[in-house]
Amino acid sequence: MKAFILEDIEHLRDHLASQRQVFTPQYAEDSTELDWLPLTDKTASVTAERPVLPTYPAKQFFFPDREILFQFDGSAFKETLPEVEPQVLFGVRSCDLCAIAYQDQFFEQDPYYQARRKATLLVGIDCNQPCEGGFCPSVNAGPFIRDGLADLACHQREDKSWLILAHTSEGEALIERLNLQAADPNLIAQRNEQETQVAAEFPSAEHIETGIQRINQAQVPAETWQNMGLQCLACSGCTNLCPTCSCFTSYDRPVAEGIERERCWDSCLYDAFQREASSHNPSADAGQRVERFWFHKFSDEYVKSFGRYGCTGCGRCEKTCPGVIGVHSVMKRISAAL
Amino acid sequence: MNGFMTPQAIHIAEIYDDGEASRHFTFEPADGVKHSAKPGQFFTLALPGYGEAAFTYLSLPDAEGRFKALIRQAGSLTSALFKCDVGDLVGFRGPFGNSWPINQLLGKRVLIIAGGIGLPPLATIADQLAADKSTPIALIYGSRSPADQVLKYERSAWHMYMPILETFDYPSNQEQLSGTPLDHVAEVEAKLGGKPEVILTCGPEVMMNAVAHHFVENGLSPESIWLALERRMHCGIGECGHCYLGSSYVCTDGPVYNWQQLTQLHAQTTT
Numbered sequence: 001m002k003a004f005i006l007e008d009i010e011h012l013r014d015h016l017a018s019q020r021q022v023f024t025p026q027y028a029e030d031s032t033e034l035d036w037l038p039l040t041d042k043t044a045s046v047t048a049e050r051p052v053l054p055t056y057p058a059k060q061f062f063f064p065d066r067e068i069l070f071q072f073d074g075s076a077f078k079e080t081l082p083e084v085e086p087q088v089l090f091g092v093r094s095c096d097l098c099a100i101a102y103q104d105q106f107f108e109q110d111p112y113y114q115a116r117r118k119a120t121l122l123v124g125i126d127c128n129q130p131c132e133g134g135f136c137p138s139v140n141a142g143p144f145i146r147d148g149l150a151d152l153a154c155h156q157r158e159d160k161s162w163l164i165l166a167h168t169s170e171g172e173a174l175i176e177r178l179n180l181q182a183a184d185p186n187l188i189a190q191r192n193e194q195e196t197q198v199a200a201e202f203p204s205a206e207h208i209e210t211g212i213q214r215i216n217q218a219q220v221p222a223e224t225w226q227n228m229g230l231q232c233l234a235c236s237g238c239t240n241l242c243p244t245c246s247c248f249t250s251y252d253r254p255v256a257e258g259i260e261r262e263r264c265w266d267s268c269l270y271d272a273f274q275r276e277a278s279s280h281n282p283s284a285d286a287g288q289r290v291e292r293f294w295f296h297k298f299s300d301e302y303v304k305s306f307g308r309y310g311c312t313g314c315g316r317c318e319k320t321c322p323g324v325i326g327v328h329s330v331m332k333r334i335s336a337a338l
Numbered sequence: 339m340n341g342f343m344t345p346q347a348i349h350i351a352e353i354y355d356d357g358e359a360s361r362h363f364t365f366e367p368a369d370g371v372k373h374s375a376k377p378g379q380f381f382t383l384a385l386p387g388y389g390e391a392a393f394t395y396l397s398l399p400d401a402e403g404r405f406k407a408l409i410r411q412a413g414s415l416t417s418a419l420f421k422c423d424v425g426d427l428v429g430f431r432g433p434f435g436n437s438w439p440i441n442q443l444l445g446k447r448v449l450i451i452a453g454g455i456g457l458p459p460l461a462t463i464a465d466q467l468a469a470d471k472s473t474p475i476a477l478i479y480g481s482r483s484p485a486d487q488v489l490k491y492e493r494s495a496w497h498m499y500m501p502i503l504e505t506f507d508y509p510s511n512q513e514q515l516s517g518t519p520l521d522h523v524a525e526v527e528a529k530l531g532g533k534p535e536v537i538l539t540c541g542p543e544v545m546m547n548a549v550a551h552h553f554v555e556n557g558l559s560p561e562s563i564w565l566a567l568e569r570r571m572h573c574g575i576g577e578c579g580h581c582y583l584g585s586s587y588v589c590t591d592g593p594v595y596n597w598q599q600l601t602q603l604h605a606q607t608t609t
Contacts, residue, residue, distance in 0.1 A: 070344040072386045077429055079344040110577065111342050218605060225608075247579030249572065250343075252387050259386045261343075266579070274580055274609075276570050277391065277413030280543070282583070283609040292582065295607045301585035 001147065002172055003188055004180035006162040009046045009154060013039065015178055016088045016123065023061070024090040025054040036061070039090070046091060048156035051127040053134070053314055057096045057243030058089055059103060062116045065240075066264045069112065069250060073258040080260075081111055084119035088174075092124045094142030095134065095312040097149040099243030102306050106246055121170055124150035126191070130202045133315030133328065138205035141312035144195040155191050163187050211331030212309070214338070215298045222287070224337045228330060229287030231323040236267035238317035238326065239293070244310045247273075268293055294330060343573065345384040345429025346371060350422055351404060357488035360410045360455070361420060362396070368427055372403030377440065377462035378566060378594045381432025382574055383407075388418040390429070392571035392589070394459040396489075408458040408488055434574035435593050438463040438538060438564065444470055449526065449534035450477045451519045451549050453541020457489055459566045459593070460540050464492075468499035476530040478519040480505040480541070501529035518545065520552050534558070540566040550597040560597035567593045583609070 006012055016022050022039040034054045037043075068080045092100070100122065107113035127136075127143040136142030145153040151171030155163040163183055166172040214220050239245040249266040252259040266273065269289050275281040283289050296302065297311040311327065318326030352364035375381070375398050384390040391413070397406040411420050422428065440463065448467055452460050457479055467475045477500055481487045484506060496502060503526050505515045515522055527533055537558065539549045546565045553563055569581035569588040576590035584606035586592065586599075595603075 072384075072429070074386075075427065076347055077345045077384070079342070107577070109342070109575070222608070246577065249578065249580070250389065252389055254387065261384075261390075263343075263578075268579055268582070274570050274582075276568060277416065278568075280568070282543075282569065288607075288609045291607050292609050295584075296582075299585060299606065301606065 002166045003183035003185070004164045004166070004175065005183045005187075006154075006164050006178075006180055009156075009162050012123075012152075012154070012162075012164070012175065012178065013046065013090055016090060016174060019174065020086040020088045020121070022088045022090050025052075036089070046125065046154075048125055048128040048154075050129055051093060051125075051131045053093060053096070053131055053316065055316075056241060057099055057314065057316070058092055058122075059099065059243050059245075061087075061089060061120060062100070062113050063103065063107065063246065063248075063265075064116075066262055067112060069261045069263055071255070071258060071260050079111075082115050084116050086119050086121075088121045088123055090123045092122050092150065093127055093131075093314075094124065094145045094149075095136045095314040096243050097122060097124050097145055098136075098141040098308065098312040099314075101146075101149050102244045102308065102310065102312070103246060105306055106244075121152075121174060122150045123152045123154065123171075126153065126155040126195075128156060128194075128198055130198070131315070133318050134313055135202060135205045135208055135315065135327075136313035137199035137202055138208045139309050139311050139313040141308070143198045143202075144191065157187070157190075163191060207328065207332045207335045208313075210335040212298045214334050215294060216300050219338060220291070220334050221337050224333060225291040226285075226287035228290045228325045228333065229285060231325050232269055232286050232290050233323055234267070234269050234271060234286070234289075235322060236265075236269060237320040237322065239267040239269060240265060241316040241320050242297075243312060243314060243316075244297075268296070290325065290330075294334075297327075342575070343431075345382070345390070345431050347427050348430040350424055350426050350428065353422075353424055356408060356490060358410075358486045359412075360408060360488050362406065362408055363419075364404055364406050365428075365430065367403040367430075370403070373399055373433065375399060375405070375433035376437035377466055378437035378459065379433040379435050380459075380571065380574075380589075380593065381405075381407075381430060381434065382571075383415075383419065384429030384431070385415050385418045385422075386429070388415045390431075390572070391415045392434070392574065394566075395433070396458050396461050396492075397465075398462055408455075408461075410455050410488075431574060434571070434589055436591065438566075438594055440466060443467060443473060443536055443538075445472045446535040447530055447532055448473060448475045448536045448538060449530060450475065451480075451537060451539040451541070451545075452477065453480045453519065453539075453545040454482065454486060455488065456539075456541030456545075456566070460538060461489060461492055463538060464496060464500070468496060474531055475500045476526050476534075477502045478505065478522060478526050479503070480507075480519040480545070482506070483508040484510050484514065501526065503529075518548075520548060523552070535562060537563045538566075539564070543567070550600075554597065560601060563597040565595055565597065565600065567595065569593070
């Protein structure tokens with residue numbers, strides 16, 4: 001890993017834009033939603049303080065909410081892999097980078113995901129303050145970027161200059177022509193110390209830790225899941241915004257000659273998610289579906305496969321849930337249930 | 339195979355009725371591309387305009403790449419399939435999933451317990467075990483009524499190789515066995531030449547769970563009781579999520595599990 005010093009982060013952003021299309025979180029005109037949009041002259045400047053997460057995580061760049069899988073013209077099935085221009089996601093936060101790394105493993109064999117992912121470089125920004133509702137330190141997903149999860153990790157220092165860590169050879173190549181000054185290795189040690197300080201500023205996440213234990217020891221009373229199931233509107237807000245949720249369905253759409261098979265995001269909280277043609281439904285009960293969703297986010301079983309929990313502590317589910325079963329509410333109730 | 343999620347074109351080569359709302363289909367590759375499969379694996383059929391669904395092999399692909407399935411009309415896709423004729427083109431992906439543990443069965447006394455439409459997933463392993471003279475084998479096949487029975491021709495062929503007991507929830511005469519397969523275990527054990535050392539079962543999940551409990555209570559090891567599960571296997575490659583069972587994906591880790599594995603999965607979550 002090579003480290004450099006940079007005074008003006010916008011200089012880096014503009015430099016990247018001269019090589020690839022750059023997407024970065026910004027507010028569209030008349031919108032209060034922070035969204036992933038192409039970089040323009042009007043894009044605001046970058047800050048590491050008071051981080052705000054974009055409403056949607058970056059997963060839609062690799063696993064879009066809808067995409068065509070193949071076409072059928074009446075006699076043959078033809079795969080339709082996406083063609084993606086080289087792009088950069090600029091300003092991805094640590095929680096979302098952990099989620100991308102998780103999905104990189106999950107979709108390792110998926111050519112649609114991989115075509116998009118391979119066209120994309122990731123530039124991350126360390127969060128120097130907790131965000132509202134986030135708890136990344138409790139699930140080892142932040143606040144600073146884990147080694148290797150971004151091509152470039154940008155860290156704003158107290159003097160407002162930026163420490164740029166090139167984690168990949170692609171990241172190094174991106175900034176090669178900027179001729180940045182190499183950073184003093186002590187700055188990396190200082191960054192590590194600062195992460196400990198920022199992590200300590202997060203509110204208590206005892207309910208998260210207790211909840212994880214209870215889920216893994218199967219200590220959550222069925223009645224607690226049942227009550228939460230009653231409060232699930234099956235709106236799919238949490239699964240749509242969750243950066244690691246990956247369930248999908250597919251359907252055929254008629255086109256001029258034949259059909260297209262499209263896949264789109266699905267939600268394990270829908271009542272018909274597992275229903276078979278025979279009407280047999282192994283998860284007919286909403287409480288069971290809520291239980292399964294949180295098991296998928298916090299079970300040690302998934303740590304065996306992915307090296308981390310399926311939750312990266314972004315807190316989006318809490319913000320979007322129209323009921324009261326986002327992550328903080330659920331984990332508080334699970335913690336209090338015994 | 340054409341691609342990851344993209345089907346290969348196959349033709350329907352033969353169709354005949356076989357039991358209540360059920361038909362026997364033979365498929366052959368439209369492009370000459372053959373594949374091999376193991377007993378217990380499954381494949382998907384794509385009906386353009388109707389999507390895709392999972393079915394079990396009734397016979398594994400032969401030298402020409404032809405294979406069979408027994409399909410019951412249940413939803414919109416199978417209804418569209420039942421309107422197809424010989425020669426029509428459909429899509430195929432597969433094979434998917436694990437298989438019956440043939441090496442752990444040879445030489446043991448094997449009891450196969452099938453319920454209703456759960457018989458076809460057991461057909462390929464029954465064929466292989468029937469061909470091995472060192473493996474005593476017996477079959478109990480439970481159905482709601484005689485009209486619901488499937489695989490008439492296959493069963494008449496198996497009669498030469500294994501005792502078969504057929505039970506009915508609603509028998510049509512007094513000579514037919516009444517009740518569930520578990521009501522007739524003693525009779526089949528007598529024909530098998532002793533208590534079974536391995537159970538292979540497929541059918542309604544309630545029936546399979548009852549079968550597993552019965553034989554565990556009678557001293558059989560949970561690792562010797564094998565069940566083939568049905569789930570909504572949508573993608574076949576462990577991605578779409580519809581077939582989850584605890585932390586397991588039935589389409590890749592299953593559909594065949596032993597009772598020890600299932601007991602552990604059932605302890606994780608209630609689904």
